[in-house]
Amino acid sequence: MELLLSSAIGMLTAAGIYLILRRRSFAVVLGTTMLSYAINLFLFSTGRLVVDRPPILQEGATAYTDPLPQALVLTAIVISFGMTAVTVMMALGAFLEGGDDRVDMPRADREPDLARSREDFRA
């Protein structure tokens, strides 16, 4: 079981990283979503895998799984929704404002302008 989960985490991570390295914003958003899955699963798995012992107190139950990672991951899931929402809005904004959905800075703006930044610092 551990093998299955860890290989799934590895696969989701690889997919997420590959998508994040793409050039278009939507792929990057999808990539962060995949990465969130992987990370949430990983955080959850730090409580170790336990079957059929949910952390809900019951008469007769003797053992429970670790509730703390679950509480962490629960909020992490909701926060990652917030993050996805903000990034997708930023992607949308960039597309509407700039006319394309590339994530890279246009080549013309890329040249590091040392002289100008020095000016800025001195001024």
Place this chain on the structure above:
Amino acid sequence: MSPALIAALPFIGALLPGLLIRSGRDVAAISCATATAAALLGLCLHIPAILAGEVVTARFEWLPQLGLNANFRIDGLGLLFGILILGIGLLIIAYARFYLSRRDPVGVFYTYLMLFQGAMMGIVLSDNILLLLVFWELTSLSSFLLIGYWKHLPEGRQGARMALTVTGLGGLAMIAGMLILGNIAGSYDISDILNAREAIQASPLYLPALLLILLGAFTKSAQFPFHFWLPHAMAAPTPVSAYLHSATMVKAGLFLLARLWPVLSGTPEWFYIVATTGLVTMIIGAWIALFRDDLKSLLAFSTVSHLGLITMLLGFGTESAAVAAVFHIINHATFKAALFMTAGIIDHEAGTRSIARLGGLRRLMPVTFLIGTIAALSMAGIPPLNGFLSKEMMLEGATRTDWAGNGSLVFVMVTLGAIFSVAYSLRLIWHVFLGPERHDYPHKPHDPGLGLIAGPAILAVLVVLVGLFPNTMVGWLVDASAAAVTQGTQHPHLALWHGITLALLLSVIAIVGGALVLARYAGLEALRARFWRPDAKVMFDALTDWSLRLSHRLTDRFTNGSMARAFAAFSLTVLLCGGWAFSTGGYGGASRPMLPISVVPLVGWVLLMVATVCMVAFHRQRVLALVLVGIIGLIVSGCFVYLSAPDLALTQISVEVVTIILLLLALNFLPKRTLRESRDGKRGFDAFIAALTGLGFGGLAYAVMRSDFALPSIANYMIENSHKLGGGDNVVNVILVDFRGYDTFGEITVLGIAALTIFALTETLLLGASGRRLRNWTHDSRRAGARHPLLLVVITRLILPMSLVVGLYIFLRGHNAPGGGFIAGLVVAIALVSQYMASGFAWAQERNHVPYHALIGAGVIAAGATGIGAWFAGEPFLTSVYGYVKLPGIEKFELASAMGFDLGVFLCVVGAVMLALNSLSRIARQAGETVNAEPMDINPSRSKGGR
């Protein structure tokens, strides 16, 4: 008045100018002066107690776990500095009112000034070194704002930045030093540290702590070689220079030396570092001051020199020298503030403060001449003014000091410094006021009005009075503060005449020598011009240039505007760090048995793997990719169910729904396909990085899952106390709303901020270029025939009440069974969104009268109010209580205060999700989406007649 209130009053005063500046600058100035005067009065009420040897304290626990307490104390030293800061502050507030021009934003100035005053009061009244550090950094920041007050002047901005860089770096060093010091003493309270002299001086960490603390004090007090920032800070308006650079901020370093004098002084390290630095600073400062042409620059270097003098006295480590240091702090503050204000008056009235363009002002500005001369003569150490008294005591101390076995070195050098000091003071009088009247002043000079002259006049009177009657005027203050510095009782005899002593002889030599130097000034200046002189500004600029170039060279390689490159560099760095940490960390090996693999998880695993591979393979077809993401999310929530996490499964599945809807809505305005851009080689490289990272992270997850807990888990505490303390059986929910409620409170706040960010982004998008683009939008994909299909509308309407009840049920049972505010919020949001999807967002929005912003705000407030409610029960923030309630007709049920908190979570989640979706619908409206009049396209109930 409580010391804490005295420290707080200037901060309260800082709020007033912003509120009152519309009533005019007079009102703003008066409000600041009132706050300052109130603080000064409160301080003075403590004088009898402090003279009786008491220490007035106020103690509040802030973060006791860190040793950070908001403890305040007033002893003699704090009293002395408090009187200087508040007293001179009052004069400066009045002076600035008349000094600043009509165009200057006066309200801002007073706010900065009061902030600075509060920070200084905080430093001198703190009884905890961590608290002191907070105020210390605050003085650096507020002085940055004050020095750069004239934002339009490049010198002002550069000077402010240089001051912040130097004092800020010193402050960082001091933090380290203070932490070491507190660690040795076992407490961060100054009262405790002062009692730990033996332990501190015996510690092997004494020297590092001393060096770090001195670095902070020396940079702040402009000691050589950090003195160069002070003259550049003179670009500030003169009231700032008079306040910060004579009486207060530069004295903060001296205050610290004096404050820690009982524990740090008396060792050879202290003597050689502090006394030598002070001596060198004193001579160099005086020498440079002699040749400055700008009046304020001359005064700045003279300040450097006098600060060096006081540092040297503190460095001597003897009690009599400490008394002299304290006395000179008072005297220097009076005559130097008066001189700065005089320089400001000359600049204001004559239009220049360049000495070369001045001269002969004696008759044109007689009152200014009188004040300036008194103050300058005091600075020179001419009897019977107060500068003479403390200088004499300094010379006296110097004659008794051996430097590495050499008994005369110190007093010879000190006399040399005194000669320069006399020379530049006399030069100030000679070259500015005396000499022939000129005809080419930029303005016609004349004495200013009472507003400008009052401040320096009061100080000049003090200079004379303290000189003539030192014991009556300040004897008590010197006694009290010297007693606080030396931690013993001091009753020094302050007098003009001590008989014919070596010190008197040295004084005479200094005065005569100074006059001679001034007489040969032209020759000396020519001589000096022949030598190379280091220019600190050039060096500082070269250093910042160099570090800028270095950081460019470093960062440009990784972040050149290509996000993929930055991410790739980041991933590889993380991998390397992780690999290194793992290989050196001592992994114990797999110690837990594996869980057996059953059929259902295996099927889920296969589905997940296939879906992920397909998702990557088809990610360019965006809608398809979204479907696949939905599948993956579904399997992830299934995984949570299987692995005993029902709450997570519920959350995941509902978040999944909302996320997919959001992405679909956004996709409406984005290209539906991603073009293939990267070359095969590039994609291969990316795949390689991705595979490596995946292997690394998966391997890490495997290693974690197979090993046992290194430390006993705190889970048992939560499980045992979940019912006892939190009153709930669902441990995850109890952790969220109770044990770790503070985290959750932060998280819903973040979620609310994210939603508001989206709202703000939308507002901007609806304007400008993107707004125009949206108005001319043509949809690139075929639209469905029926936008609001009958079936969907009817079904969602049927479902709505049911899903709301489900949401309520999930909310109510959350404390004891899977559910709670987060999940209930998401479920209700989905129920609402389905309405919006069926009949169109705008149509549904018109029928909803609750603004989503308000929902977010109400949620955060409800959660916060529940937390605060615990205070009234005398418990810490967010402590929950619960009880059982019996209502007629239904079973006995439990009511916990945590439910109020959970309600806040619920409201915030609903508000945030809906606001995000609402923003997207507003974009759609801009793009020409019409608002339908009917809930559905074909409405059978309205169709007339029929067949």
